[in-house]
Amino acid sequence: MKALTIRKSGIFITLAILTVLFSRSVFAMDALPDKKAIVLADFGTTYPSALISITNIQKVVQKAFPDTTVRIAFTSNIIRNIWHQRRQDLKFLEEYKDIPKDILYVKGPLATIADLQDEGYRTIIVQPLHVYAGEEYADLCSYINGLNAITTIKKKYMPFVKLVVGRPGLGAYGHIHDYHKDMEAAAKALAPDVALADQKGAALVYMGHGNEFYSTGIYAEFEQVMQKMYPKSRVFIGTVEGFPSLEDAVSKVMHLKIKEVLLKPLMIVAGDHANNDMAGDEDNSWKNTFKRAGVRVECDIHGLGENAAWADIYVNHIRDAARDNGIQL
Amino acid sequence: MHKFCQVLLFAILAVVVFGGAVRAENNVVTDQSGIRIVVEKPFKRIISLYPAHTENLFSLGLDKEIIGVSADEAFPPKTLTKPVFSYHDDAEKFIAGRPDLVLVRPMISRGYPDFVKALQQAGITVVSLQPRTIKDVYAYWRDLGILTGRQAQAEAMIEKFETELGRIRAIVHTIPEARRKKVYFEAIHSRMRTFSPASIAIFALQSAGGINVAEDAQMRNDTNIADYGKEHILSRADDIDAYLAQKGYMNHVTVQQIREEAGFQVIKAVREGQIYIVDEKIVSRPTLRLLDGIYEIGRFLYPEKFNDVTDLRAVPVLSRAQFAQMFCKMTGIPLKTPDYRQDIQQRSASMHRYGDFADVDYAGEAYKFIETAVYRGIFPDIHKTEFFPDRPVTRSTLAYALFVFFDLPQIKKSVSIKDVTDAHPFSEQIRTAVGLGLMNLAQDGLFRPDGTVSGEEAFQAILKARKAAA
Numbered sequence: 019m020k021a022l023t024i025r026k027s028g029i030f031i032t033l034a035i036l037t038v039l040f041s042r043s044v045f046a047m048d049a050l051p052d053k054k055a056i057v058l059a060d061f062g063t064t065y066p067s068a069l070i071s072i073t074n075i076q077k078v079v080q081k082a083f084p085d086t087t088v089r090i091a092f093t094s095n096i097i098r099n100i101w102h103q104r105r106q107d108l109k110f111l112e113e114y115k116d117i118p119k120d121i122l123y124v125k126g127p128l129a130t131i132a133d134l135q136d137e138g139y140r141t142i143i144v145q146p147l148h149v150y151a152g153e154e155y156a157d158l159c160s161y162i163n164g165l166n167a168i169t170t171i172k173k174k175y176m177p178f179v180k181l182v183v184g185r186p187g188l189g190a191y192g193h194i195h196d197y198h199k200d201m202e203a204a205a206k207a208l209a210p211d212v213a214l215a216d217q218k219g220a221a222l223v224y225m226g227h228g229n230e231f232y233s234t235g236i237y238a239e240f241e242q243v244m245q246k247m248y249p250k251s252r253v254f255i256g257t258v259e260g261f262p263s264l265e266d267a268v269s270k271v272m273h274l275k276i277k278e279v280l281l282k283p284l285m286i287v288a289g290d291h292a293n294n295d296m297a298g299d300e301d302n303s304w305k306n307t308f309k310r311a312g313v314r315v316e317c318d319i320h321g322l323g324e325n326a327a328w329a330d331i332y333v334n335h336i337r338d339a340a341r342d343n344g345i346q347l
Numbered sequence: 348m349h350k351f352c353q354v355l356l357f358a359i360l361a362v363v364v365f366g367g368a369v370r371a372e373n374n375v376v377t378d379q380s381g382i383r384i385v386v387e388k389p390f391k392r393i394i395s396l397y398p399a400h401t402e403n404l405f406s407l408g409l410d411k412e413i414i415g416v417s418a419d420e421a422f423p424p425k426t427l428t429k430p431v432f433s434y435h436d437d438a439e440k441f442i443a444g445r446p447d448l449v450l451v452r453p454m455i456s457r458g459y460p461d462f463v464k465a466l467q468q469a470g471i472t473v474v475s476l477q478p479r480t481i482k483d484v485y486a487y488w489r490d491l492g493i494l495t496g497r498q499a500q501a502e503a504m505i506e507k508f509e510t511e512l513g514r515i516r517a518i519v520h521t522i523p524e525a526r527r528k529k530v531y532f533e534a535i536h537s538r539m540r541t542f543s544p545a546s547i548a549i550f551a552l553q554s555a556g557g558i559n560v561a562e563d564a565q566m567r568n569d570t571n572i573a574d575y576g577k578e579h580i581l582s583r584a585d586d587i588d589a590y591l592a593q594k595g596y597m598n599h600v601t602v603q604q605i606r607e608e609a610g611f612q613v614i615k616a617v618r619e620g621q622i623y624i625v626d627e628k629i630v631s632r633p634t635l636r637l638l639d640g641i642y643e644i645g646r647f648l649y650p651e652k653f654n655d656v657t658d659l660r661a662v663p664v665l666s667r668a669q670f671a672q673m674f675c676k677m678t679g680i681p682l683k684t685p686d687y688r689q690d691i692q693q694r695s696a697s698m699h700r701y702g703d704f705a706d707v708d709y710a711g712e713a714y715k716f717i718e719t720a721v722y723r724g725i726f727p728d729i730h731k732t733e734f735f736p737d738r739p740v741t742r743s744t745l746a747y748a749l750f751v752f753f754d755l756p757q758i759k760k761s762v763s764i765k766d767v768t769d770a771h772p773f774s775e776q777i778r779t780a781v782g783l784g785l786m787n788l789a790q791d792g793l794f795r796p797d798g799t800v801s802g803e804e805a806f807q808a809i810l811k812a813r814k815a816a817a
Contacts, residue, residue: 064604065603065604065607066607067603067607100537103537104609107577107609109577109581109609109610110608110609110610111609112609112610113609113610113612114609277757277775278757293603299680299723300722300723300724301721301722301723301724302694302698302724306723306724306751309724309750309751310724310727310747310751312750312773312774312775312776313775314754314755314757314779315754316754
């Protein structure tokens with residue numbers, strides 16, 4: 019019994035010595051620390067007045083994860099350069115005091131992730147502020163996959179512990195998170211838009227972005243989800259590029275003999291598309307296309323980012339990405 | 348007698364020598380690279396690598412002689428039918444086109460000397476021209492006339508320019524000096540640059556009755572552009588009645604961008620919403636369209652003078668062309684100037700594109716209002732290649748235009764019109780115009796959608812629509 023105790027204490031001492039040695043050796047070899055961060059990736063905007071859509075989402079996300087660093091990344095090179103120039107503009111800085119440093123020093127997703135990694139953040143959730151899983155989302159995932167392909171000889175020198183991507187607003191492909199549920203949540207978040215259109219006695223027509231490289235059928239599907247959720251209202255969706263088109267939306271409106279529509283961008287930021295393609299003055303703007311068909315038009319030029327409920331969608335998607343990957347935020 | 352002979356001989360000699368010299372000067376062009384070109388016979392196969400050259404060659408009445416133009420040119424519409432060349436292309440492509448003259452500008456001759464040399468070695472004459480100041484514009488047009496054997500047409504261009512300019516100056520003359528507006532004319536927003544005081548753009552501004560607040564701007568390296576700086580602009584904040592910006596390759600700017608520029612809120616023009624954007628193509632280029640630029644600036648600064656429609660109001664049966672002009676003037680719609688990428692390339696082939704109308708004269712006066720109105724969508728059922736400018740404008744077109752352009756309120760009670768049923772393609776537009784009292788029914792209760800419109804009727808309807816939408 020005594021011998022066993024001695025042996026036990028021997029093992030304990032050995033373990034203790036080993037632990038100390040091991041941890042010392044770890045410190046000595048400068049192992050990488052692990053802090054957690056969230057990157058919100060968006061195309062970006064140059065208009066200070068439109069920035070609210072992005073900074074609003076950042077605030078909501080930061081509030082939901084108060085102990086986690088939240089950074090913004092803009093994917094557009096041109097837009098980033100404009101903000102960088104403004105850093106030198108004292109008048110600009112004086113006038114727009116509220117513009118966060120994050121925006122003035124905004125970088126692309128790659129550089130933002132690299133900076134975080136440099137600062138010791140090795141668990142990073144990249145949350146795209148995209149509406150649906152299209153071209154930009156695919157590109158972003160490709161960046162992340164590229165970074166995750168990095169292997170080091172010694173595992174402890176791996177640049178990232180976890181580097182993961184959240185789902186866009188309307189969800190992404192896969193069986194873990196049913197995109198139908200994401201669409202339902204999105205439709206719920208848009209209740210204020212439906213109420214606004216109802217109040218004006220108008221049908222709600224959204225302008226989505228879309229693209230020409232993927233099927234953008236999700237917009238058509240989402241239109242139906244909206245229609246089912248708000249059966250007493252009329253909701254239509256068209257896209258700038260892809261299906262359904264503006265013409266599709268117009269023909270539905272005409273078919274139903276609707277006399278008035280409320281146009282709204284189904285985009286995070288109310289930028290050039292909303293101001294020019296949608297509410298512009300030319301004959302082929304969405305506004306004038308409806309008016310030429312004898313339909314009265316009102317434009318609501320506010321991005322989805324200004325809607326707190328829409329921002330919450332991204333909070334939930336970050337939470338899911340964390341849970342799925344065993345990340346504690 | 349001997350002395351007389353001497354004088355006579357001297358006189359004859361002088362005539363021969365100087366006369367010869369004058370004749371020689373009539374066919375000599377010295378370009379901006381300092382190259383002297385003696386034009387033995389007019390050039391017949393010309394490639395133009397600067398849109399202003401192209402536009403001027405067309406104004407000189409050339410067409411088949413123009414065998415190539417630069418990329419993204421859109422005016423006059425015939426340029427769209429010409430093969431495109433670029434100084435980035437291999438010189439071989441040019442040589443294969445067998446031009447006898449390639450017209451460039453100093454930016455190209457200075458920046459791409461190897462390209463120019465390769466053309467010259469192939470026996471092609473390369474001429475580099477670009478007038479910087481208004482003084483040089485007439486000489487430049489004359490040079491193009493010499494190169495192409497169109498001296499008389501060059502003089503006619505100058506005469507046309509002076510006549511039109513005289514007309515604009517007569518309007519400006521009616522504005523008292525004390526009421527003339529002080530203007531800052533932006534060339535490049537991001538660098539806070541303006542135009543140099545001797546530039547063509549400042550000439551345009553001043554010809555339209557604007558006073559340039561940046562008279563003290565220093566020209567940058569022999570260009571049209573001058574540094575000014577934000578502090579400098581802001582030091583004149585209270586003086587600036589109107590803020591004018593050119594838009595084009597050099598300056599992709601929007602009114603919103605100017606309005607949101609930090610510090611600019613102290614500028615009087617920004618505070619009062621007097622920010623205007625004008626296409627670089629009509630204010631910075633040495634072409635006849637500079638007249639449009641001057642006129643456009645005039646419309647911005649003194650709309651009551653430049654948008655006057657008194658003569659149109661007196662027209663008993665308004666034509667479609669006249670209606671386009673009246674509508675554009677009364678609503679202050681900025682003139683549409685075609686941009687190749689946006690207004691031609693990005694529009695589907697089935698849509699009308701700037702310059703498509705075979706029955707509109709694109710060297711005349713009416714086209715600019717017609718295309719502006721068409722691009723604004725105020726004419727229904729636009730035929731791709733015909734506008735029918737001389738046909739009377741119909742009552743249904745007037746109702747349609749009011750509905751599209753103005754954000755009209757909903758009519759309070761439904762309107763029933765005997766000759767406009769639900770099946771009429773513009774029933775909604777017509778009912779709105781009648782319901783809001785913008786247009787009236789005849790005593791027999793008919794609207795007569797295909798009826799004609801007098802200048803006064805159109806005038807009153809537009810006026811009422813503006814009030815109803817306000």
